[in-house]
Amino acid sequence: MAKKKKKQKKSGNPLWTLVFLAALAVFCFSGYKLIGIYLNYRTGTDEYRDLQQYTTEITKTPETPVPTKTVDKSTKSEAMTGSEPEPAPLDYPATPPLEVDFDALKAINPDVKGWLYIEALDISYPVVQGTDNDAYLHTTYEGTSNFAGSIFLDYQNQGDFSDGNTIVYGHNMKNLSMFGKLKQIKEQEKYKDSVYFWMMTPESNDVYQIFSAFYTEADSDVYTLYSGGGEAFAQYLADMAARSEIPAAQPPMDENSHIITLSTCAASDTTGRFVVMGVRRNR
Template identity: 65%
Template sequence: NLIKIFLSYKEGTDEYNELRQYTAVVSPEPEKPVDEPEENTGEPEPVTAPLTVDFASLQAINPDVKGWLYIEALDISYPIVQGADNDEYLHTTYEGKNNYAGSIFVDYQNSGDFSDCNTIIYGHNMKNLSMFGKLKQFKEQEKYKDSVYFWILTPEGDYRYQAFSAFYTDAVSDAYTLFSGPGETFVQYQTDMTRRSEVPLEVPAMDEDSKIVTLSTCAARDSSRRFVIQGVRV
């Protein structure tokens, strides 16, 4: 019934809100005075992740935690887990509690360290806009105009991605292709996915060594459709 659904939504939201204690927002560097010339080394300015994550504490709760996804333009900030299959965290929170919201999780066939050619990350399209409930706003509300970047933070390092494609597709789609390694097939895939975008995005330079992340959620009112955002590590 509706009350049971509401309570389930609230429990899931409360658990994930408590997670914020394991993150800290990084203050931006103060701007230099105008009269202080900047040193031009010819190298691009290093980009610092906008938050830090206490992975030791998170992995003490659940060793399946692989990273943290942060999409500032969509106010999405969640741990990423990986199960033995793609059903394990479909309706199980990162703390192991049964809940419809489930978790943000990496495809079980991926390596889990985001080093694959294409890493797939799933999340529910929740009606209360939690999890990946806001993902479609990237297109529908033109949130891509706010920022095309998202972050995946891991115990080993922090990775920034630039969105290059966003579109609706079928649940069974070549967007979910996994690759055994770099090669011409992967390069062709990059071209195909770029052309499929329903959002006018600038496409960064990509090659066979690029690392792509595919964020995927269900489309509303059609269980056979999905909305995906694809980003490449930059």
């Protein structure tokens, strides 16, 4: 009786095994990195959400209509002659949206300079200033190392927003935190909701009217500080207004104006920037 031949077990192609293991390793590593990025984003978001406890929303009360008076025609001309002219109505918000506890914020971080609030974009963050522009690039308000960093003033600016042009930086975060929503002013036409933003400080609450928003480069003349004002600054304001990529109304501006330039990256892989510029209106 002939012996039955034993069936040989076929082994898999070693090349395909190596490819599979390599792909699995890449998948696991990518998953690990994504989880790390998610946790990093969440840590930063949670920290800034907790800081909101040091702000109180100011409830706006409806304005009481001014009662109309019936003027006798016979005395109208006499009354008009001796009366003071009616004050021009405000064309900007007069009441700040938030009350900020700066004493509590300074206890956490004495580098705080103000609190930025942009109603149209739902942006509300403390603003700090370091000894250089790297100090808060990847460091949060509470000193944690985090890619989100902080919203911060250019280190060369005066911390009281008294320069002609004060520059405020923030990251263009993918989860739309920090200045991740700033481009919506143009792309989603959020300026139609409101053209004002507020900078609350320990000394004052100031409202700024957006007069320009556009894409530019990191080495652009946009980032000129103009601490002294003058004719050159007046020309700069006109040039910046002319560059606007949104149809913003032009508020009163001159060589004595004070503006804030909000700046963020246009994309992570370019030197492009997106800026929103507003001029102070209430003082």
